[in-house]
Amino acid sequence: MAQIKKATRKEIEEIKQLFLAHYPDSVTELSYANLYELLISVMLSAQCTDKRVNLITPALFEAYPDPVALANADLDTVKQHIKTCSFFNNKAKNLIKMAQSVVENYGGEIPLEQKELITLAGVGQKTANVVMIEYTGANLMAVDTHVYRVAHRLGLSSATTASKCEEELSKKFKTDLHLLHQAMVLFGRYHCKALKPECEECFLTHLCKSKAGFKARG
Ligand code: SF4
Structure with missing residues (x-):
């Protein structure tokens, strides 16, 4: 990726305030009824759209309504349920292993601590952070493909990994x-898209450091 100018402190503050003003109370687009369902949805959403996940999960949750049911599930049947999701083979294995460790180590209750969540199979820091952000409103950042792209276009990060980008955004x-995470996901998903970003109608054009933004300014 070409070197992009860094946003100044003043610009960072303005970007922050504009995101908060435009997305004052955004929440995830994943459908869930409880912490168990949220965790599964977030695990499935890696490299997969929320829309696709929302199509898959109703039947999955009906078949496996709690960690005990999922811990005892047949792997091939779980694969069948989630086969339209990317990486379904690994995700099916991880879902069962996750449920088994919840049953064995946490008495069947999904732990609501970031440090404990990341001990579960298939749950990395990003997944744990997204769950904490959504379920508790924790002051945490999580970097997916949308947040990463937006952060770079706005000169908020020059990191080459998602975890470094998360660190930079948290510091800045x-x-x-939590609100800024949701804002950047939605902004990236629907406006600052990878291809054909909607720069003409963007509320951040004057702060954008990317070529797309420069082009929009003429
Ligand atoms: S001006 Fe375009 S590239 Fe820049 S933040 Fe807005 S939509 Fe994204």
Whole structure:
């Protein structure tokens, strides 16, 4: 990726305030009824769209309504349920292993601590952070493909990994990270898209460091 100018402190603050003003109370687009369902949905959403996950999960949750049911599930049957999701082979294995460790180590209750969540199979820091952000409003950042792209276009990060980008955004924004995470996901998904970003109608054009933004300014 070409070198992009860094946003100044003043610009970072303006970007933050504009995101908060445009996305004051955004939440995930994943459908879930409880922590168990949220965790599964977030695990399935890696490299897969929320829309696709929402199509898969109703039947999955009906077949396996709690960690005990999923811990005892037949692998091939779980694969069948999630076969339209990317990486379904690995995801099916991880879902069962996750449920088994919840049953064995946490008495069948999904732990609501980031440090404990990441001990579960298939749950990395990003998944744990997204769950904590959504379920508890924790002051945490999580970087998916949308957040990563938006952060780079706005000069908020020059990191080459998602975890470094998460660190940089957390340091720069400091507060309201959960809201900013959701804002950047939605902004990236629907406006600052990978191909054909909607720069003409963008509320951040004057702060954008990317070529797309420069082009829009003429
Ligand atoms: S101006 Fe375009 S590239 Fe820049 S942040 Fe807005 S939509 Fe994204």
